Each structure stands twice: as structure tokens, then as C-alpha cells.
Amino acid sequence: MKELADFVKARRKQLDLTQEELAEKAGVALTVIRKIEQHKDNLSVSKVNQVLQMFGHLLGPIKAE
Numbered sequence: 001m002k003e004l005a006d007f008v009k010a011r012r013k014q015l016d017l018t019q020e021e022l023a024e025k026a027g028v029a030l031t032v033i034r035k036i037e038q039h040k041d042n043l044s045v046s047k048v049n050q051v052l053q054m055f056g057h058l059l060g061p062i063k064a065e
Contacts, residue, residue, distance in 0.1 A: 004048070004059070005039035011055045012037075026051045 012022050012033075019037070023030045032047045049058050 002039045005037050008033070008051060008055075009037045022051070022054065026054050 012019070015022075017025070019033045020030055023033045026033075028047050028050050032043070033051065035043055036048060036051060045059060052058055
């Protein structure tokens with residue numbers, strides 16, 4: 001989850017967006033952005049994908065090692 005958190009935060013900053021602005025543009029609650037950037041593990045995949053779509057990405061199934 002840390003990689004996801006780092007990716008979202010870096011892309012948000014590259015686009016010069018606040019957490020609030022990203023949440024609004026992605027159509028999610030501010031708490032979703034905060035949970036992602038704080039690498040919380042209780043996230044909805046659909047909400048994460050709403051945010052990632054802003055950057056042209058989607059999260060898919062990941063095989064546990």
C-alpha cells in the first residue's frame with residue numbers, strides 16, 4: 001500500500017492539487033484521499049480506482065506471494 005500512497009501523493013503534487021481538489025475532481029470524499037496517502041489498508045478498490053483514473057491508471061487484482 002505504501003507504493004500506492006507514494007504514487008497518488010506524488011502525482012497529486014505534480015498536478016499542483018490539494019487533497020481537497022483531488023477528491024473533488026475524482027468524485028470521492030476527502031477522507032478517501034487521506035486514507036490512500038496515509039497508506040491505510042481498509043480502502044474500497046472502487047474508490048481507489050476512481051482516484052487512479054485521474055492519472056490514467058487502475059488497480060487490479062494482485063497475487064499474494
